[in-house]
Amino acid sequence: MNEKESDPIVSCRDKDATRTKILNSASEEFAKFGYISAKTEAIAASTNVTKAMIYYYFGNKENLYIETIKHIFLEPLKNIEILDLDNKPPIEALELILNQMHAMISCKPTMSYIMMYEALQNGGKYYKQVGLFNFYHLISNIIQRGIDLGIFKDLDPKHTAVNIVGTCIYYFCSAENIKHLWDDNDLLAPDMLDRHKQSAFKLILNGLLI
Amino acid sequence: MNEKESDPIVSCRDKDATRTKILNSASEEFAKFGYISAKTEAIAASTNVTKAMIYYYFGNKENLYIETIKHIFLEPLKNIEILDLDNKPPIEALELILNQMHAMISCKPTMSYIMMYEALQNGGKYYKQVGLFNFYHLISNIIQRGIDLGIFKDLDPKHTAVNIVGTCIYYFCSAENIKHLWDDNDLLAPDMLDRHKQSAFKLILNGLLI
DNA sequence: GTCTATATAAAGATAGAC
DNA sequence: GTCTATCTTTATATAGAC
Structure with missing residues (x-):
């Protein structure tokens, strides 16, 4: 090698x-x-x-794999819990978790890849074992609260949570496919990451807000 | 075995x-x-x-892999070319390609998985070889036309095209992770697919339209 | 065109020296 | 705690019979 x-x-x-x-x-x-x-x-x-x-x-x-997952995900997930999203207004909460997710993944794209592989190859078996899924729930809860308050459009909260996470993660996971299409080859360069963030956030917020 | x-x-x-x-x-x-x-x-x-x-x-x-990619993708991609999107109004064009993509992937989720694996494992090498990427371009062209006509919000067309494709594909690729979270276990059941479609389409169209 | 070996190489895992 | 063999299994690929 x-x-x-x-x-x-x-x-x-x-x-x-x-x-x-x-x-x-x-x-x-x-x-x-x-x-x-x-x-x-x-x-x-x-x-x-x-x-x-x-x-x-x-x-x-x-076992190395299981320990690796814990090693990578446990701290970032704690940083999300700290945000105390359930006690923040929906729009603020959504912006907070989007920012956190974007920062987290930009800093460690490995997280996206491993999440994706978990679903594709392992049926989410180890992901489930380590119990890393609460952040889908966090997002769908935020959406539900926004709908109840009449400030979000009436979208299915669970599916929309998946779509939102997808908007954040897909870019990274498919970067190697996309780069063949774009002149700018380094999709993880700072300015590209920023443009990704802006585009994703706008689409999501425009899509949700009434 | x-x-x-x-x-x-x-x-x-x-x-x-x-x-x-x-x-x-x-x-x-x-x-x-x-x-x-x-x-x-x-x-x-x-x-x-x-x-x-x-x-x-x-x-x-x-070589088996390369032939397999051709076997899977060539026909569906022809079905998209037939739509003649460049000569349709942006909103209609967008709805057409979204419908086509959703139908295509729902019928053959294999396509999503292989696309994802291509990016993750192979750096998009074979995908590029077979030349399957025009549909990202198709979508970003539609968005650009919508912006020029003043009916779409001013979002980065390339990044937004990726986000849109992501919204369609991520659901399938991460289904095995998500299923552990939801009571409904079969994410590929007809009613679930329909809910996915509705949620994704609403988010995208609300997000884009002025 | 299809099968039954078999060669060859790679990768997970272990034993035992230091 | 770290290394050097080595065992065993599995996977790509081929040779040759039918």
Whole structure:
């Protein structure tokens, strides 16, 4: 696999550091290829450790994957809970969660890819196990409140929540397809991310507000 | 792999029929697992032929994949060209292509999955090779015309085209994640598909129209 | 055109030395 | 805690019989 000829491996024998380094490499690999196609060998290589280390720390590939999901998603999801959306007016709440989601995914597109792979390859099995789905509920609750207050149009809250999340995530997941179409090749460049954000937010808010 | 104990294989030795049967099985397998994780063995099994047949007809896995993409997408894309969107008023054109896309994907969700996998795993390489991307252009052209006529809001046409396609496709690709959240488990049941369609169309049209 | 082997390579996982 | 073998399974691909 043409591993980078990096510095001679200085074993630092720091348990937590090695574990975290493996998880970071793993999240890149799983995001690129999905659970099935990800290779423990590749994860080891980009961590500069041997494959045996993966098994020493995580037992097997499946458990590594589960720990990787927790590693990636738990903190961002806490940041959303902190927003206390249920106690904010619908429009403000919607803008808050959209901003948070956009910032979160822009900073770590890996999250989108892994979410998508989870649905496509794994039937959402591990996603369900780790319990990461509350943010769909958060959004549909906001929509329902907006409808009840008469400030949002009467759209199906659950489906619309999915459509909104889709508008935020699809751009990232399909970036590699789209780039062949556009002159601007780097869809993750700052100005492109900003244009994506503006376009998505306008479509959603215009679509919802009466 | 616990292949189904099906009828004794009656070799019909019909070249075109076998080829088509393989392509159909292949599209299911590639849609489920993506190019990398799809197994020629599994495709052969569900076609009721041996693996050797795959190689006899298609040479190798990569070529089978390319032929499968053509097999799936070429006809639906022709159906979109027939619509002659460039010569229809923007609102009508938009509704036409949305309807066509929804019908197309609902009938063959495989298309969404393979599109998504193409971007995630293959960097859109094969998608580009087969040249399947004109419908993003079709939509952004419609939006641009609507803006010029003063009937659509001033949204970035390219990004908005992506968002619109996303609204149509994301639902299918993330169905396996979402189903864990909803009481209604079958997201591909007719009434659910209809609700998805209505919600998506309303959000898009409300979002675009002035 | 279809099948039954079989060659070859890759990837998950483990044993045992240091 | 980390590494070097090594075992085992699985998957792409081919050879050769019918």
